[in-house]
Structures are given as C-alpha cells and as structure tokens.
Amino acid sequence: MPTAPTPQEREQQLSLWVAQALKCAPESIQLKSIASDAGFRRYFRFQTPSQWLAVDAPPQTEDSRQFVALARYLSEHKVHTPKILAADDAQGFLLVEDFGDELLHRQLTPGTAAQLYRQTFKSLLSLQACPDQTTLIPRYDRALLRRELEIFSEWFVEKLLGYQLNPAELELLNSLFSRLENAALEQPQTLVHRDFHSRNLIIRADGTLGVIDFQGALWGGCTYDLVSLLRDCYISWPAALVKGLALEYREAAINAQLLDDSIDEAQYLRWFDWLGLQRHIKVLGIFARLNLRDNKPHYLKDLPLVIRYTLDIANSYPELEPFADWFSANLLPLAEQQSWYSGYSHAGDN
Numbered sequence: 001m002p003t004a005p006t007p008q009e010r011e012q013q014l015s016l017w018v019a020q021a022l023k024c025a026p027e028s029i030q031l032k033s034i035a036s037d038a039g040f041r042r043y044f045r046f047q048t049p050s051q052w053l054a055v056d057a058p059p060q061t062e063d064s065r066q067f068v069a070l071a072r073y074l075s076e077h078k079v080h081t082p083k084i085l086a087a088d089d090a091q092g093f094l095l096v097e098d099f100g101d102e103l104l105h106r107q108l109t110p111g112t113a114a115q116l117y118r119q120t121f122k123s124l125l126s127l128q129a130c131p132d133q134t135t136l137i138p139r140y141d142r143a144l145l146r147r148e149l150e151i152f153s154e155w156f157v158e159k160l161l162g163y164q165l166n167p168a169e170l171e172l173l174n175s176l177f178s179r180l181e182n183a184a185l186e187q188p189q190t191l192v193h194r195d196f197h198s199r200n201l202i203i204r205a206d207g208t209l210g211v212i213d214f215q216g217a218l219w220g221g222c223t224y225d226l227v228s229l230l231r232d233c234y235i236s237w238p239a240a241l242v243k244g245l246a247l248e249y250r251e252a253a254i255n256a257q258l259l260d261d262s263i264d265e266a267q268y269l270r271w272f273d274w275l276g277l278q279r280h281i282k283v284l285g286i287f288a289r290l291n292l293r294d295n296k297p298h299y300l301k302d303l304p305l306v307i308r309y310t311l312d313i314a315n316s317y318p319e320l321e322p323f324a325d326w327f328s329a330n331l332l333p334l335a336e337q338q339s340w341y342s343g344y345s346h347a348g349d350n
Contacts, residue, residue: 010056011044017093018046018054021086040294051098052085059092067094067215069136074217078126080210099210105198105235113237117230117245120201121252123209124225128190128258132219140192140220142181145278149177151285160288161334169326176323180281183274184221188259192218196225197232222259223268227276231309233283233302236348239312246272273313277320280309300340304347307335311344 005013011031019026031044031054040061044054057064064087071081082097107116138144153173157163165173193200194216202210226249230242250268253259259268283306287299314324335341 055094104201140218
C-alpha cells in the first residue's frame with residue numbers, strides 16, 4: 001500500500017497543480033498557508049494576477065465534488081459562495097475565489113452586533129429559499145441527528161472527561177435525544193448550511209456577505225442555522241438580544257413566505273432553543289474529538305461557552321431539567337478539573 005504523502009509533499013503537488021491550472025511557470029507559485037478548518041482542508045494564498053485561494057482537500061476525508069456542486073447550486077440561488085476556477089476531485093485540489101479576511105466575527109461588537117446580524121438575514125433567507133434537490137442535499141434525518149448526539153456521549157463524556165455511563169444514564173440521554181430529534185423533525189424543513197456562524201461569513205470588498213464552509217449542507221430544521229448564528233460557539237450576546245433577533249428573523253421568514261404565520265412566537269422559540277441544544281450537545285463532542293483525535297487543542301477553550309448554552313437552555317424547560325441536573329452533578333465537577341476549564345456561567349461575557 002503506497003505511503004500517504006506528507007503535508008509538505010501535498011503542498012508541492014498542489015503548487016504544481018496550481019501552476020498547470022493557471023498556465024504559468026511552477027516557480028512563480030509560492031504557496032503561503034493562511035488557514036485550516038475543523039475538517040482536513042488547508043488554504044493557501046499565492047501571487048498571481050487574480051485573487052484565488054489554493055485548497056488542499058484530501059480526497060480520503062473531503063468530498064470536493066460535493067463542495068463544487070453545492071457552491072454552484074447556492075450561487076444560482078443568490079447565496080454568495082466562492083467561484084470555483086478549477087477543481088481536481090481525484091487529487092483533492094481546488095482554486096476558489098478569495099473573499100478576503102474580513103470575517104464577520106471581527107466586526108461584531110456590542111454596538112454593531114444587532115445591525116450586522118440583521119444584514120446576515122438576507123443571506124440566510126436566500127439559503128432557506130433554495131429549492132430541495134434530493135440528489136444533491138442529504139436528509140438531516142433522525143438517524144443522523146442521533147449519530148451527532150452520540151458524539152457527545154463518546155468523545156466528551158467518556159473520552160475527554162473519563163466518565164462511564166451506566167444503564168440509567170444511557171436511558172436518560174436516550175430520552176433527551178429523542179425529544180431533541182422530535183423537535184428538529186417536526187419543524188419546517190429547509191436547506192441547512194450547518195455551520196452558519198460569524199467565522200464562516202465574510203464581509204467582501206463590495207460590502208456583500210460571502211458564505212463559506214457550506215460543504216456539509218443538509219435538508220433539515222428551519223431554525224438550525226439561525227441558532228448557529230445567534231448562539232455562536234465562539235462569541236455570545238445577551239439573551240434579550242438573541243431572542244429579539246430570533247423573532248425578527250421569524251417575521252422576515254413569514255414575509256418571505258418561507259414560514260407559515262400560524263407558527264407563533266412561542267413555538268418558534270421552542271424550536272430555536274431545542275435545535276440549538278441539539279447542536280451544542282453535539283459540539284461538545286466535536287470539540288473534544290478535534291482535540292483528542294485530530295490534534296486541534298485550540299477548540300477546547302470554547303467548551304465553557306458551549307457548556308453555558310447547554311445548561312442555560314436545559315434549565316429553561318422542565319422536560320429538560322433532569323439532563324441539566326445530571327450534567328451539573330456528574331460532568332461539571334470533572335470538567336472543572338480540566339486545564340481548559342473556566343467558569344461556564346460567565347463564559348463569553350467578554
């Protein structure tokens with residue numbers, strides 16, 4: 001079996017491929033690494049007359065064909081995704097439009113947050129207006145929701161905290177997971193970006209909003225991307241602001257005929273909260289896995305904020321309080337012993 005190329009060898013191969021794609025001399029392509037993401041993609045800038053990023057997306061872990069198809073589909077439906085200049089599915093190499101570095105995350109302050117989030121609603125409405133394509137967009141079904149929730153049990157509870165779940169605790173989690181799955185499936189289903197937050201939204205030079213990291217898109221619950229945006233795992237806002245913006249988006253979705261006006265505010269907020277809880281329970285597991293499996297320990301510093309979201313919502317609904325009580329009694333003491341831990345009740349306040 002051939003040996004997998006090293007990162008340096010992949011970089012050399014990518015450099016040659018970029019030169020061929022742009023029909024220029026190989027020595028003129030000097031790649032400069034700028035970023036990686038929670039997956040295995042790496043991004044590079046280089047000096048050319050055009051503004052393109054070179055992307056290394058290893059075919060063993062990344063589906064470049066799906067990425068390209070989704071980019072084109074979203075662009076056709078008024079979502080600003082990067083243009084694709086060239087792609088090699090077999091090697092996992094791409095040349096994509098460079099939107100620049102002005103992440104929405106960097107512009108958010110207490111003074112700008114409300115207006116900037118309102119500006120993102122246009123992109124989210126366009127996303128949710130995309131027509132279904134069953135051959136392109138997988139279903140966010142019960143089985144997938146459950147697999148995501150079980151990442152929490154395996155990677156956060158057992159592997160990161162070293163806690164062994166007993167049969168009664170497994171039943172408690174099974175009951176919670178079923179409730180959250182039901183909440184996800186009973187709400188209107190739309191296109192779901194699945195990582196629609198301030199680090200994946202870029203303010204472009206012309207002031208429009210660019211959307212990246214969309215390759216995991218699914219057809220699922222209509223509140224998923226909104227709660228990803230407003231209860232961002234990397235930055236937090238007062239509960240009153242989040243609630244107000246969520247209800248503003250509900251009105252915008254009704255006006256755009258993407259949501260039936262028979263869905264009242266209380267129902268919408270419950271869906272928003274519960275699907276957000278599904279996401280945050282999953283993210284606890286994903287951030288633990290990124291550290292333990294993928295050697296990306298920097299995600300651990302964001303765990304306290306995700307714990308805060310998890311417990312705040314679980315404590316807000318009587319049906320979810322048994323989970324909150326169990327988490328606080330059994331998992332929090334173990335989390336407090338970890339080097340990454342900081343007081344969750346104030347996480348994100350700064």
